[in-house]
Amino acid sequence: MSQWEQLLSLRKQGDKHKRLRHEQDETRLGFEVDYDRIVFSSAFRSLQDKTQVIPLSETDFVHTRLTHSLEVSVVGRSLGREVGKALIQKYPDLETHHGYKINDFGAIVAAASIAHDIGNPPFGHSGENALSDYFKHGKGKRFQPEINSQAYQDLCTFEGNANGFKLLTESKNGTIGGLRLSYATLAAFTKYPKASLPYKPTKNVEDKKYGFFQGEENFFHEVAEEVGLEPVKNAGAKRYHRHPLAFLVEAADDICYTIIDFEDGINLGLIPEELALEYLSKIISKRILPEKYAELKTTQNRIAYLRSLAIGELISEAVSIFMENEEVILAGEFHTDLLSQSKYKAQIKDIIEVSVQRIYKSQEVMDKEIAGYKILTSMLHDFTSAIENKLSGNETNFDDLVINNFLSHLDLEDMSTEKWLMEVTSYIAAMTDSEALRTYKKLNGNNL
Template sequence: MNWERLLSLRRRGDTNKRLRNEQDETRLGFDVDYDRIIFSSAFRSLQDKTQVIPLSKTDFVHTRLTHSLEVSVVGRSLGRLAGKKILEKHPYLKEVHGYQFNDFGAIVAAAALSHDIGNPPFGHSGEKSIGEYFKSGKGRVFKDHLSEKEYQDIVDFEGNANGFKLMTQDREGVYGGLRLSYATLGAFMKYPKESLPKKPTKHIADKKFGFFQTEKNTFSAVATDLGLKQTSDGNSISFARHPLTFLVEAADDICYTIIDFEDGINLGLISEDYALEYLIKLVKDTINTKKYHSLAYKEDRLSYLRALAINTLIQDAVAIFMENETAILNGDFHVSLMDKSKYDAQIKDIIALSVQNVYQAQEVVEKEIAGYTIIADILDVYVHALVKKKENKASNYHNLILRTLPEFYRRTSLSLYEILLNTCCYVASLSDSSAVHIHNKIKGRQL
């Protein structure tokens, strides 16, 4: 893989190549990507989607929206720092093509901003509950009517694949979705493969999948244009990651490691003593002890440690990226950047404490259980109304239910797979509160 192709400004529908030297420096194409994502309705819905604590009543706990904004800020720093070093190593990119280090920051920031855009309500349990409905719930009746890959797409419903769909799918009068640059889409593609075959390998890119069958051609076109290394072809395609994906992933890893930990402390689920013990180990080489002890309030001490910790991990991630740049460009780097971190032991200690005290807290578990029921019930009502409509067997009840769906999701002229997948995507688009509200409506608990 080579950087000139990887930094493509091309968008779906372009007939001519977009050259970096011809860009308006006041608003680059990569900046346009960021703007289009942040103004999209899919991004706005993240303001009421779970990051860690579902339906939290406190105002300082992170949602998917605040998490995504913070990941984009960290991603921008990672991209700029790495971009500066990449241009020093490959000066032709600047001298011949006009690329600047800010370009790398803008691409990573945009991809990082959108990294959770396809995630369902109720956190990761939302993804699992959609899949479970078709795997072991009432939706299992559709298995024999779908191809293996189609069925796998929905039983392993994946937020990353849904995000790619949201950003690229055609709508009537709107070609190419948000029409983002291929460089940004490439950096977003964390798992550049389809749902089958499953690959139980140690390669980080094989952990999940990155596109549904409906977006296979689009995905392949983007990957081919970027010159991503193809790792399998024929009936089942997969590619090596875009190098900047590793920086997007590092930004996410850094934020959830440090900030979820901070949320746990602010909620009283983790004692401040642990924060001192665990975070100070991470920043012991950069902490200003005098300044730290001058801070009278817990929130200020935590903010100081958090800022130092994030900066420490940013510098470490960029160093790892550059040390392994050749292997990454060759598609031969198989783990996340933070797996190579010299702070790996400290990171694992923090994550283990967050898992025990935050992710598995009673409040979280109880609300995730409720989320399973809510999502299964909503899916069941809409799926059966749509299928009955397709079969011309819809009752008055089914027709009433369909009137509550946005028009885009009411279409029944599609294949069964597309109807089921679209319904999954509709449920995934709901905020936590919207899902609860719709569930109350269809169960007759709220008029």
Template structure:
């Protein structure tokens, strides 16, 4: 892969190539991507979507929105630092084409801002709940009406694929969604493959999937423009990652490792003494003990250690990225940057505590159970009504149910697959509170 191609400013519908040296420095194309994402309705809905604790009533626990903003900030730093070193190594990018190190930061920041934009309510259990409805619930009845790949799309409903769909989907009067630059869309694609075959290799890019069958053609166009290396065989669709995706992933890994841990402390699920001991192990080479001991309040001690920990992991991730740039460009680097971290042992210790004390806490488990029921019931009502309408068998109740959907999701002229996928994407678009509210309405609890 070549950096000039990977940094493409092209957007859908462009008649000619956008040149970096012709860009308006006051409103760079990659920065426009960031603006379009942050003003989108899908991004705003993240303010009421679970990061760790579903339906938390505390004001210091992270939502998907605050998490995404923090990941974006870390991603911007990673991109800028890496960009400076890449331009030093490949001066033609700057001297001939006009790229600057801030471009790399802007691309990573925008992709990182959007990295959770397609996630359903109730955290990762929301994805599982959607798939569970089609695997073990009444949704099984649709299996024989779909191709294997179409059925796998909804069986393993994936927030990353839904995110790509949200960012690029055409609607009446709006072609290709937000019309982001191809460089940003490429960096966003954490898993640049379709749902089948599942995990064809042990490469990190094959861990999950990132594009639904409905969006395969548009993704091929973007991948070809960026020069991503094809990895799939025959008619299957799969590519190596865009190199900057590794930085987007690292930003996410850094934030959830440190900040989910911090949420556990704030919620009282992890004791302060225990937590601080683990963080100090991570930052022991950079901590100013005198400054740390002068901090009276737990919140200030935590903030200080958090900042040190994030900076430590940023520097470590950059060192790994730069050292492996050639392998990354060849598509031969097959793990996350954090997997190669010299702090891997400390990171694993922190994650183990978070899993035990936070992710598997009784509060989280109880609310995830409720989320499964809520999502299953909503899917049952909407898929039944939409399919009956397609078959000209809709009851008055079905028509009433369909009338509560946004217009975009009411079209039943398409295939069974498109109707079911749209129903899943509608459920995924709901905030935690909206899902609860809709569930109460369809269960007759709001009267």
């Protein structure tokens, strides 16, 4: 079996027999089924009301997690197809002997890309911080003696990527294997193929965060073994080098948030329009048609034109970098994101710095992140206290109301402390911004 053939495994959880590419129905290809299942999931639908940049924004054209994820999947599909074309030229046996097509690579990257934010809590990254801080610094510290060190680390550094893997794969309501995605898609989705412990930070991009909670660790090892991810030597625990296509998922996300968040900032009036041409000019100099740009009469149309050119150029750049380093990537020896190797890295850095100062640290963003922080930590305390009191036989009427109204889906009698703590935290993380706000108001008697 060639390395790429193994990396492109069509196996799904529960399969008894190997799925062969040349036996696939071309009208219903397994990797395309992955995409469809994600789109029809409730977790994906919730992204329409989750913050991308501006929390709870009342501005119609600002991106939500849903529109961001759709855009990342479009860019990811293009990246995957371009890389697939180059790989099949380099390894023709993939097509002639095994039946893989150019579009298979695009389908895997598109599916992993559209799911890349599916585990993120409400209110952006402040949501992750709020859930983490409750256990690390807040009243949730009381649970540390009751649970093992890895479960506690998962809670103290709550990670949207790991929660995404949980949502995509957890068995519930009689559904074994969650969405039953192909192992190739799950591996490409996992940008950080390691657990939260042992905590051994390095400068390698795959070590920046972690990719699965303790509860999903055994299943991730199964996925990694199936697709042939190389274990990291002398790591002290089972951790792996990335699936090569995870670099393309990351690049798709990087391209979109760099360019499109910048576009949002200009459309919101947080960034002057003249900065757009200044910062994007070196990226798009070979593509821009000055006469076409001059015909565009509105800021929104001019910025949309520049954005489309910049995304196209960065896609070509990322594909070139991937193929130049393909053998190093396969060997697990490539440890940076693709765009950090780009000839445009200085321009990308400048754009991100402007976005940080003028968008992410704008007063509107900070005000609403503070509100989101308060909402999530308050909810988490009410929920964990209610369960804690119920299990110890000291519940109040309010605790019973909380459990019956919000947590009746949990079979608490059969759960360990670390299990129900993670289920409650993941349940809150799955809420939309509006749902979290409504729940907070209900808990505080403000909905009457």
